Amino acid sequence: MTDEKGSPAGAPDREQLLAALRPVAFGIAYRMLGSVTEAEDVVQEALLRVHRALESGEQLESPRAFTATVTTRLAMDELRSARVRRERYVGDWLPEPILTDGQGAGQDPAREAETADSLSMALLVLLESLSPEQRAVLLLHDVFGYGYGEVAAIVGKGEANVRQLAVRARRHVEDQRPRFTTTPEQQSELASRFFAAARTGDLAALESLLAHDVELVGDGGGKAPSLARSQHGRSRVAHTLTNWLRALSRLPEMEIRLTEVNGDPGATFLVEGRLLAVWALDIRGSQVAGVRAVVNPDKLVHLGPVGDANALIRRMGGVRPGS
Template identity: 55%
Template structure:
């Protein structure tokens, strides 16, 4: 099989690993390109590769671990809250099912609390279902250590985010009511959909106005979010509803129909637990021109008085 054929077959899994490790589309793309370049150089030297799948997974993971270490240093000086770069949902149902559990912006933010090796081991085992011997080989440790890495990561994540799943039907209903309240500027209706400890997150990266800090609490979040949507309306903006990283969300456009933001809803236990808003233009470049053809357009209304 040629390198081009291998690239087409192996790239989706390599990107999936790299993106979940790094939370950055551009950095994940760089890691994947470097991994395939190294595989190409190995093949040119006529060195045998017993399993291209295992080889590229190992290269991708180890490169991502190194990249994550340096990325964390840069993120320490990031202006405001750092959020992952968003992705539009893959239209394939199987991909959406996987994304809903492991690709949401809320979950990727939570993964930031793990060490690079914990994050790699957890993702390989819990998301991509690699057996422990392969996890150990990929991250460069023994099987017992790999088990400990995964166990510590699992425990750490469980303590910070209990897993209460909403059914697809319930999630769709909450989403419909949420954006109806946004369209009508209905503060009371919005508050009833939010968890008591809901949080609102914003990432402008110092490039455009955004939240200076996380807003928490049902009333504060509802008022702050509707005020932001009202400002969008006054400037002639609108939303197009779509799936973002496996969760309900919307793309935000200005009066000239340019993408200026992405909104993602984190839904669990029959309530909206968090709202993430990414408006840093550097994190939206890869989405310019991309749009779900079935996306419904809405115009936010001013908050009802």
């Protein structure tokens, strides 16, 4: 058995190679699936197949390309299965958040998936409307830099077909997500003002920071209190946010930590040291165009200890955030 350079490949070398390939696999799987849990399952299976190929003496011209191929195909299969589950999902579905500034526990996925615009929750939500093939082609070519010929080989389609898939997918994403140039410093400053206004209940200040068509989405998955449906409009969203923060401020030892969520400004909400929610902001220019609040405990467990929102509400006498 030999390694990429033709040298004998022993067990330690294979372990090092698999460790180096893990970020490649996770980067593809997470962006494809929007789920840390599902991505980790795909990564485990993909690396197992790479290991078996090496163990059997198979000559891998490019272990990285082999890993990308196996991971993409597994993720496409998982996505088709996941879509059935997501159609039955209670309320709005949001991706499982990752904290990309290194805060908190369970940050391996955050380190493995490079911080980039392709990680944003806004984009991952948009990708949900694409077919598995469109999503794979767009990510492999536009995000990971594979040529169309390489992408065609990975997804098992002709190059001309792959180019058409990419054009359609790119057009859909660009039409739905106008781009604005904002520096990280500007985003951080706007996020600080946003959370300060929301905490103090300053409606006028909060509304001035929101886009006129701002969208507020909450994902409780039927397991934590959340919005029944997304809300739109500056005034309505501002009132809901201040009501949420007013209710949350009544919880014991409630703490809001500004952080970076999927490469965008956001915050984690902790009560008595346990995570209750993660919010991500979609900033366009000088305004907040979207607020995405993940409160489904199943989507937060990879970040550390999670609090019981329903138990806290009972302790508050049944007052639910937003009521």
